[in-house]
Amino acid sequence: MTQDKHASAAARWTPWLALALLGAFPLLAPALGLDFYVGFVRRALIFALAAAGLNFILGFGGMAALGHAGFIGVGAYALVALVNAGVDSAWILWPAAVALAAGVAALIGLVALRTRGVYFIMITLAFAQMLYFIAVSLRVYGGDDGYNLPARPTLGLGLDLAHEPTLYWVVLALFAGVMALLNRATLSRFGHALTGIRDNETRMQAMGYPVFRLRLAAFAIAGAIAGLAGALLVTNNSFVSPAVMHWTQSATLIVMVVIGGVGRRWGGPVGAGVWILLEEFTKQYTDYWHLPLGVLLLLIVFLAPRGLVAVLQRKPRAVIAASPAGATE
């Protein structure tokens, strides 16, 4: 619960440095011959967003949801449905995707959050599979074959989303904004209540916390973020198929969070980035990229059982007294 209080100076400026580098990337890429990777990093940022949302409930809330890709799909298909109906403004498309994904997550949460442990994993998986098959059966939106966007949504403000770097910066801005909000939320009253429920649910109930309501709110927030990721993914690819919400995608998101660091502030994004990079590199060497990727994952899990972020932060732990709490003594 107190991890964040020990944050050293390095931990404080690292995210800003990363943000600056990511922001400069589309400008530097042509000179380095890495143009292709602008789209690649953009896609990684979108998955980082979804993984960060999942880490909020998995790491901070102790909810091992194996259906998170379902909410990515809800966001993606909400956007597709509106585009198909003639809407092209991102100002309507993206918020609608977020709202619908949050709503669906809340409804599923009403049922799923009554269970715990393996049952929770299974029931979230079952709901995600239902969403998957609904998407498959939607002939209007291409069914199994997927749906091609006629054009990227429009944003106005002089920003053209068809321009690759512009879309990149918009995605980066959204990613940074969501991360800032999530990181604030983990330090808020809500965040402390959520980790309290993760650590000792019965005691939280006995102290008077409305545990179910708090968990439901967290679940809906994570669903909303996944919905945003879904909408951005369709915008990015100009295409969506039910494959985005296949259950293996949900499992991949969990793997991302685990290798990044469950319950670590940057665990989701770091895990997503590492996973997608590894996937990309192993694919360059072999068509049978699953095997070397699996071996690399085993190494990571053995060498960094608490996630890569935990390894990066393994430094002085002697600054406990310098917490803001000390001021009130």
Next chain:
Amino acid sequence: MSLFKVEGLVKRFGALLATDHVDLEVRAGEIHALIGPNGAGKSTLVNLISGLHAPDAGRIVLDGVAITGLPMHRRVEAGLSRCFQITSIFRDATVRDNLLLAAQAHAGSSMRFLRPRDAEPALFETAQALAERVGLAGQLERIAGALPHGAQRKLDVALALAARPKLLLLDEPMAGMGPEDSERMTELIHSLRSDMAILLIEHDMKAVFALADRISVLVYGRVLVAGDAATIKGHPQVQAVYLGTEELAVEEAAAA
């Protein structure tokens, strides 16, 4: 002046009647002890009262409000707070963070997402006051799980006190304590009585007779007898099933 009343409470686990039409009354300002041999159903009764289990029949009333069907957190709102027989704290967090969490539960909504909790001095004041009340003011920065057993029990009590309950349920607060810690816990419980009624479940008879105004004896899920300390000490059946030596029990059997 009855503050808290349990009427005809029943709980079955399969064929086992764990709570058999229990009636119980706690008066305002009273420390009421619940004793009984192992397996008498004390813990079940506590869990029914606090809302961890749902009863099969019966009524629970606190201060004129029926709380029988309420979920746990609503009972706390109604003024019922509990401690746990097996210490239930946040072991990886500091004592201060434990107490902050308890304070936050009773200081407005937890559905606040953006303002850092550490920017709320009122919560820190409440946490400080709770620590002082149970004698943990010097341990605020320590990790709760690393405290000695007696201090962890005190923290468990402090977490329950944050609710400022009308009735405090103490489930074997002396469990696993040596005589010295027991003594200190007895003092602590004694210091609470001016602010709340207490239902005390306890095996330590010294503590029970030192603290309790009235005592109910639970045997096989039923209340055998309720009364003041003298009544209970003098009650032949109680002596037989609970306090008594074998000799007494044999005498009792012979007399009956």
